[in-house]
Amino acid sequence: MTQENTTLIVGAGFAGSVMARELAEAGRHVHLIDKRPHIGGNAYDEYDEHGILIHPYGPHIFHTNSERIYEYLSRFTEWLPYEHRVRGVLEGVSYPFPINRDTLNLLYGLDLDEAGAADFFERVREPRDPVITSEDVVLNSVGRDLYEKFFLNYTRKQWGLDPSELKAGVAARIPVRTNSDDRYFTDTYQVMPLHGYTKMFEAMLDHPNIFVEVSVDFAGVRKQNNYCHVIYTGPIDAYFDYCYGPLPYRSLRFEHEHLSDVKQLQETGTINYPNDHAYTRITEFKHLTGQEHAGTSIVREYPQAEGDPYYPVPRAENEALFKRYESLAKLEKNATFVGRLAQYRYYNMDQVVGAALATAKQLIG
Known part of the structure; x- marks a missing residue:
């Protein structure tokens, strides 16, 4: 596999991984990199030292009304029904x-x-x-x-x-209901990957045309500049070296805790604390995964200004700044930008999959 006929994909989350799979199945060679030491992006999950499946980057709950997207991901995982409350x-x-x-x-x-x-x-x-x-x-x-x-x-x-x-x-995004429906989402498909998100990503990226490297920063790879195409899923302002200034993002700090003598801490998967504490919510993972365990593992989320970019800040002036970067992106003949950070848009997971499938279809032709 030579770089001249290889597509470089930056970021191994939903956007990058779906793009990689689609291009690989179309006969393209793909080099997928991620600066983190794992695939899956923010949806990555792992077993903690106590044997409980947790989401290091906060809870990720899959829901969609799209049968097409549900069926697409079903190629790579079985599902566990789960309605978040x-x-x-x-x-x-x-x-x-x-x-x-x-x-x-x-x-x-x-x-x-x-x-x-x-x-x-x-x-x-x-x-x-x-x-x-x-x-x-x-x-x-x-x-x-x-x-x-x-x-x-x-x-x-x-x-x-x-x-x-x-x-x-x-x-x-938050509904108000006159009935007693206490589900957080009402989508047709509300499920969790039966064996976790990471296993789903592993299956998605298991293709002979896909070469995956983690703990690799795009800054070092882009200097080689001899890939036939680059698909970029990272922050669009970083791609252009912040030439118009940084786009505002909101970040999170996660405080994970294991309670060895507690079988279940909360009545529901997530408890919000709108007025108390510095954290916004506590999530208990066993609700999400259905896992049986004598203890339980939780995470508290502390929003903050600095750190990894999680949420584009939805204000008119930020959208205007993004449009300036988007204009530069449109001039990049051999680069495609897709995903929450590259498009400065708050996507749900199914929306990222949909955007990646549509973008891949355009590229493949």
Whole structure:
């Protein structure tokens, strides 16, 4: 395999791995690199020293309405059905989240049916027109009190910004329900890879046309500059040496803990703490994986400004800066940019797979 007829793919997460598989099956030779010492990107999972399957980079829960994407990934894994549930803790009391009828009844001592819950939201909402910010979205939907109890401080912790400073799409991702459905997602397919994400990635990259190298930085490889094409899934501003300045990202610090004498710590996979603590949430992995174990392993998430880029910060000025980098990217004849960091977009996992499949189809022709 010579570099002249090889495609270099930078990043072995969902975007890079799906692209690698698609190009390999089309007869292309692929050199896939990642600066981390493993494949799988942020979805990488591993067994901790106590034998519990954990997600080092925070919980990754697969959900999609796309049969095509579900069937595509099913080539590389069996599935474990899993419906994620979340609770939000206010003053020591646990409430269903996203907000539903049961949340209202428990919080306010009411006995609302679905129609009553709808009437309640209509009565307390603060109509906003136009809806521009995340604050607008929530106030327009559930009003001031629920906004301040569940959203305001959580958003400040998560983003380091007030909801009024963030685009509407951030809050629009979180539904409000008049029924008692306490699932976090309502997608048709809600599953977890039966043997973990890493095993799924290993199967995806198991192809004679794919050569994988980890602990390899793109900066050193790009100087060779004799690949027939580069597919880049890393931060787009880094690719262009931050020539217009760095794009803002929000990062996370993860605090993992094992509790050897606790079989189950939480009633649900994730508990949110909108108003207490420096962390935003605690996730208990055995809920997600269905694993049986005498102990349990959890992770606390602490949002921060510095560190690995996790979330593009959705503000108009950041989008404008990204568009400048995107204009440069379009001038790169032998490079393709795909993925959350390369497209400065908050993708769910299934959306990354969809974007990678579409991009691969264009490249293969």
